[in-house]
Amino acid sequence: MNRSTPAIDVRDLVKLYRRKSGHSVRALDGLSLRVEQGEIFGLLGRNGAGKTTLLRILTTLIHPTAGSASVMGLDVVEHPYEVRKRICTVLQENAVELYLSVADNLATYGRFQSIPPRDIKQQVARVLEQFELDEYRNQKVIDLSGGLKRRVQVSKVFMVNRPVIFLDEATTGMDPINKRATIEAIRNQARLGRTIFLTTHILQEAEELCDTITIIDHGRTVAQGNLQTIKSLSSRAFDMSITFDELTDVILHDLEQLPLLKLTHKHHTAEICVKGSELSALSILKTLAERYTILHFEVGRATLEEVFLEILGQDDGEEIPP
């Protein structure tokens, strides 16, 4: 496979779900995106934006209504079997064999992924250790907590070395330590040249992990690029942390009158996110400094979450069922 071939190439993708009532819901509406090989790609969007639909098309579970999608240069409709040989997937639903032990879950998965039987035991041991599942190896999955079940499911994809990994809300339900271990494992896989396609609601996770991000809404792309590009695409947002000598109700009232994306406060410090140019951020600071005593302030770029809210928070679209 040529390195210049994109890992994922989606062009003008449309997906209509026909309802029994006769009307159609447009889950994807001419969506286009491109993911390069070895990249960690984040797909973001609110519930019903079309993320799961896109993932289902790319993993050959459903056909698009129009447009095209390819994985490692192979069209998902024309060559679904070849595509499946190049991907592994963690779906949003919990997908584990409840009545098999943790080790048997991994071993069964290994057989489906054509790992030679003589190597399976070794791979199972490696993954059990990597995901700290060794102490549960002989326990039936049905007896594990929700977070552990999810860990077993996610760990399966690290049994094999496929070029593209799809992770749909992979860390949902995990405790912070396991989440950290999973994120680290994902990073390591990307370093080995595997492409990671990630959908998540946890924007901090996307910000930490992803090389490029696409935000979709109503089945269309609304923002695309690396983290800095995405942030600059918004009508600029700045995080400000301002510590007053005393944070009174009058100051809070004044702050509430400002066009802010976020306002929180703790003790004498107000955390705000300002929408506008750098100048307007400084102007707000100047106005506040003229009226009140400021002991300390910090200005920084807004987080992805704030940009996400700014881009998508304007209208409430129709929810598309998953």
Add this chain to the structure above:
Amino acid sequence: MRMILAVMYREYRMRTTSMTWLFYDLFMPLTYLLLFGIGLDRAFSGGIALQGGTVSYNAFFLAGVLSMASFGIAINTSYGFFVDRENGIFYEFLTYPMTRSQFLIGKILFNCILSLIQATITVSLGVALLDIPVRWARMGALAPGIIIGTAGWFFFLTSFALRIRRNDMFNTFINVAYFMLMFASSMFYPVEALPPWLAAIARLNPLTWHTDVLRYATIGLGADQSVLLEALAFVLFLFLSFLAAVWTLRRGVLR
């Protein structure tokens, strides 16, 4: 082939997680034959008049029990789609590197092996305990009869199991379908003894074709030509059911 073996291995692991389940699968037909068969054998102590002679009810019912067992295993296997869907793993399977046909064939092949073991136990103990006069010379047709029968019913039920989303709806469907197919067939009584309208329906019923082939293979009842025709009709039924099941898996699982 590796993928089919992987699916078979998974089916084997799932079945062997419950010994009760496995015991039920292997010995239930025999229990049926011993309880229900013996009761009816006593009730029809003169036997059943067929083709100018008489056969005991136990002998007649043996093929009925075998076809019922094949149907039962097919129901259990197709019901597995619901369990897999509830566990969330069904859709993940569909993203594994295998074709939809490999998935279905692997799923049923293990269960065909189970059917064969079950039939061997039932026929052997039927002969030993109930003196059923089997025609050993025709036994060669039993294994293909069991395999094709189990696979045919599984593929037939798969299309419904994949399309019906609700567990309780599928149960209702199975109950109604099984009831209709079973009683409008040659499973419990000879078709010749039925009123003409019911006999006509029974002759079009694939369960009759399957049972008649198994009856021919076990106690040698039936004319060569008509049984061959029924066998061919059942193979066609299997083939069409397979195509429908694969099509449903490809296009109809998630729309």
